[in-house]
């Protein structure tokens with residue numbers, strides 16, 4: 398009997414009141430994405446005047462070092478605080494132990510020096526792992542079909558030093574070997590790089606979502622088998638807490654969870670338990686998935702980008718590595 402119902406039957410508390418108009422929604426908004434939260438991953442390749450498209454990552458490019466300043470200027474002009482460099486290493490210099498990772502003139506080091514010269518205030522993050530440099534596409538060295546932990550770490554610590562010397566401000570070990578944070582920290586400190594930060598890919602899962610990235614780097618077709626003996630099982634969550642505990646003990650300054658969107662629960666747990674600077678990598682497969690739907694007209698581009706990124710803030714992230722960094726920075730700039 399609708400007509401006879403008194404108003405008292407309605408709730409006194411009406412959550413919709415705070416959604417009534419734009420100014421109220423602004424006042425009660427709990428989380429906000431800021432350009433300071435964005436890190437832009439870039440791909441660099443050999444050659445001159447190269448700008449190569451990546452088929453499985455529409456909008457992403459591999460650029461040669463002579464184009465990298467112009468490329469990165471976009472991020473600087475938008476106020477993006479940091480970039481992450483990934484080198485596309487030619488097959489001719491790859492080998493079983495990733496020797497090229499230690500070359501002071503490798504692609505990563507040349508790109509890092511060039512960017513640092515042009516933009517001294519921009520943060521440069523350098524991935525440390527052997528997969529861009531090995532002819533088998535694994536992140537470490539192999540013996541009898543096994544990825545060796547400690548032997549790999551001995552190379553990784555030298556790779557980290559090589560990259561710090563070339564201007565990497567933040568070393569980001571993405572290899573998932575045990576003990577590599579401690580080894581890298583000791584090597585950096587022992588060589589006068591005690592202010593070089595470590596952003597550890599701490600909870601990095603053995604994920605299908607890295608496929609497009611491996612295409613971009615050309616390591617996908619090289620990879621024999623999978624990375625399940627070093628990257629984490631997507632079924633595990635408590636194990637991520639133990640990984641974080643260890644990396645913090647070993648001297649990590651920042652913790653990363655990767656991939657992003659399928660692992661928001663891990664981000665939330667890390668944030669609540671450890672209260673340390675926490676980052677997520679919205680990886681290539683997430684980008685490809687969203688871009689595929691956007692390009693088909695199935696999802697609205699701008700709203701999808703922003704909603705996918707605010708999720709990381711809500712989950713507890715300080716920042717996000719995302720291929721959408723420039724798009725998001727533009728949208729934030731034009732918001733008001």
Ligand SMILES: NCc1[nH]cc(CCC(=O)O)c1CC(=O)O
Nearest residue numbers: 526528571606607610680681682
């Ligand atoms: N160790 C290298 C590395 N660093 C970042 C990514 C993936 C990034 C992305 O998918 O966007 C990978 C690939 C992998 O571990 O196979």
Ligand SMILES: [Mg+2]
Nearest residue numbers: 573574575640
């Ligand atoms: Mg670990």
